[in-house]
Amino acid sequence: MKIGIPKEIKKFENRVSLTPDGAKAFKEAGHQVYVESGAGIGADIPDDEYSAQGAIILDSHEEIFIKADMVYKVKEPLPEEYDLFREGQLLFTYLHLAADEPQARALLDKGVSGIAFETIQLDDGHLPLLEPMSEVAGRLSVQEGAKYLEKTYGGRGLLLGGIPGVTKGNVVIVGGGTVGLNATKIAVGMGANVRILDIDKRKLQFFDNIYGERIETLYSTPGNIARSLLSADLVIGAVLIPGASAPRLITTECVRSMKKGAVIVDVAVDQGGCCENTRPTYHDDPVFIADGVVHYCVANMPGAVPITSTWGLAEATLPYALRIANKGFKEALQDPVLLRGLNTYNGYITHPGVASSLDLPSKEISPNDF
Numbered sequence: 001m002k003i004g005i006p007k008e009i010k011k012f013e014n015r016v017s018l019t020p021d022g023a024k025a026f027k028e029a030g031h032q033v034y035v036e037s038g039a040g041i042g043a044d045i046p047d048d049e050y051s052a053q054g055a056i057i058l059d060s061h062e063e064i065f066i067k068a069d070m071v072y073k074v075k076e077p078l079p080e081e082y083d084l085f086r087e088g089q090l091l092f093t094y095l096h097l098a099a100d101e102p103q104a105r106a107l108l109d110k111g112v113s114g115i116a117f118e119t120i121q122l123d124d125g126h127l128p129l130l131e132p133m134s135e136v137a138g139r140l141s142v143q144e145g146a147k148y149l150e151k152t153y154g155g156r157g158l159l160l161g162g163i164p165g166v167t168k169g170n171v172v173i174v175g176g177g178t179v180g181l182n183a184t185k186i187a188v189g190m191g192a193n194v195r196i197l198d199i200d201k202r203k204l205q206f207f208d209n210i211y212g213e214r215i216e217t218l219y220s221t222p223g224n225i226a227r228s229l230l231s232a233d234l235v236i237g238a239v240l241i242p243g244a245s246a247p248r249l250i251t252t253e254c255v256r257s258m259k260k261g262a263v264i265v266d267v268a269v270d271q272g273g274c275c276e277n278t279r280p281t282y283h284d285d286p287v288f289i290a291d292g293v294v295h296y297c298v299a300n301m302p303g304a305v306p307i308t309s310t311w312g313l314a315e316a317t318l319p320y321a322l323r324i325a326n327k328g329f330k331e332a333l334q335d336p337v338l339l340r341g342l343n344t345y346n347g348y349i350t351h352p353g354v355a356s357s358l359d360l361p362s363k364e365i366s367p368n369d370f
Contacts, residue, residue, distance in 0.1 A: 001031045001325040004068025006061055007039040008075055012283040014042025014306035015074045017093070019314045020049040022321075027054035031325050034058050034067045043310035065089075072321055074313065075300060076103055087111035090329055092321055094118055094133075095343050098245045098357035099272035107344045108360065113329060117317060118270075119243045119351050120341035127242060129320065129341075131178050132312035134267075136302040138182025138238065141265040142171065144296055145234040146190065148263045148287055154294050156261035158233055161191030168193050172228045174220065174249055174274065175238030176203035179267050183236045188214050195228055220249070229254045237266040237274040243343070243353025250275040252291065260292035269297045330370035339367065 003026055005018045016039045023033045033055040037047055047057045058064055065071060065084035073093040077085070079102065085091070088111060095116035097104040107114050117129035127134075142160075149169065151157035162168035171187040173180045176198030187194045188211060196207055197220035204217040218224050229235060229250070235258075239246050246268035255264070255277055268274040277290045280299040287296050302309035320341075324332045333339045343351045348363035355362035 004064040023055040024053040082106040114344040134178035138179035142186040169233040172232040179238035239274040
């Protein structure tokens, strides 16, 4: 199979989907890798490290799409890339279609088979290709939130961990998945007062068993969220429904009741956000103030640390990409884990979570359909 690795064109996206180690693995398996020149520069990987492992370097973004049977990238294609796809081509990347109807329509119109990192799901519900970037985003969320609590950026002017004799900051984390777990790790490490809310009692028990009296756990209900936000200095939105739009749990009314200069970091922005005020921002202008509260809504947070993120993501996705290349698309999707990753096929939305969020042609796909 011919594998195309384009340079990411999303604003301030410095990750790349494949490392030289991955190029070597594809080459040893009998496949050809094409890498766009400069694709790895943001992650400190020069072209010659790819070519040393047998990859062919191409200067043209368009040529990558022309050559590739499978386009293997990090972020969703942007409008200027839609016309580069051809019918039957494979796309393996983060898609987040529930919050991006124009992209979904383009993939359907082009007949692209889109396999989304974020919906590949193990039988136990685990999301192995979302996890590494959720780890990064969870840890970054507190780091960034602490920074934007500084008065310079419109924040309250509060040191999250306080100092002896002075009140600590209050961190409220809505969602106890991978993002929430990693945000808790950093917030506790910084010495903040931490409260985590989730609908799953087992997750709350897990947090309680790890952190004990260092945190507070609470069932996630509208009332508990509203009351928690009253005293919050930093709120981390860490809600996820695989494939579907994030529920808007943090209402505008709740935000208006918060302390002026408090900060919300909505990590769920890729899926539309769990805060009603959320709109995507970029790393060069990451925050806006609404109702007196600082909102950080960068839709590709891990792109800020591309060396860590590239290696973490590439190592997680490579085994699945190799499986698709080695077995072929149709044979590989006999595996229900990979089949759950299929979001678009033959002009239809094929993931139930995405279908529930978009009014577009959808079809349930089984292995017998290939």
